[in-house]
Amino acid sequence: MRVAGLAAHKSVERLCQQVSEFQPDWAIIGCDSVSVPSSAVGRRTRWYQGFDPLEALIRDSQISTVVCAMVGAAGLPATWAAVDAGKRVALANKESLVVAGSLIMKRAAETGACLIPVDSEHSAVFQCLQSGRRDQMRRVILTASGGPFRGWTRQQMLSVTPEMALKHPTWSMGPKITVDSATMMNKALEIIEARWLFNLRPEEIAVTIHPQSLIHSLVEFADGSVISQFSPPDMRLPIQYALLFPDRLPGPARQTDWTQRHTLELIPPDLDAFPALRLGFEAAEKGGTCGAALNAANEIAVERFLAGNLSFPSITHIVQDILNHHKFDAQPSMSQLFAIDRWAREEASRWKL
């Protein structure tokens, strides 16, 4: 396996480090206002800027696998290009499916693109599904750590600051997904992601709080047998699985220490304290434009919360309001989804308590 190309939006320093480590054929900066450092030019790697060269390279016939690991709906155009070109797509960008799941899955079926989830819960479901036929599956159970405010009441959550929300008990992740995890909007996004990825009805999806983050999700089959995927929390495992499926090889991910005692708790979620979960089920049920509206509203609400001009519970209030008031369409086109996305962002920016 060889890294053919690497792309980043603005993180030039990180990209340069990775380019010097992996020596890819090409590297791309997505953002037009960030320049390529002169020290990076002239070496083995060719540098490009903007989305058009990125799309051309994603579609290049020599590329077999595309890893989509952007944050937010901004990842959708690149995911679409990879699916449209029939690639194997290792998908870490859950928002692509949340926003445009129906279109992406339909196109993947047409082009033969193989979508393998990197999101740890969905990787777990994908792995569990290997032990039975799809038509023998009764339900998918997504695990959630519960985030830093597990067990808190709505009242207590009024006082949550960005600093508090950014301290996740078991996973070290970027700021956006860490806040999503604290509101449990991340699980709402994952309910919608699972709905499209595995073609599930909402009643075939359940959520359980599992504070130890050792079981990454479960699948219940028709005979009542429940298969789970268990491993220490370490994203290197689902990334490796998506790249090497169906092979399993020794890798760098942390291993289970069987000399230690492990306690596994599985607790039903508190939907009153975390209303975001209900919104996830609602958007999964209605489908259409709901995912696009929910996701865009959430992206802006999280930005505003991190900037200090929104309370923690207001994140979910905004999302609920915008979801309820958006112009719903059950079978939207891609351009309609982008229009809903823009509209929801504007509304969420303006929204006042």
Ligand code: MG
């Ligand atoms: Mg996840």
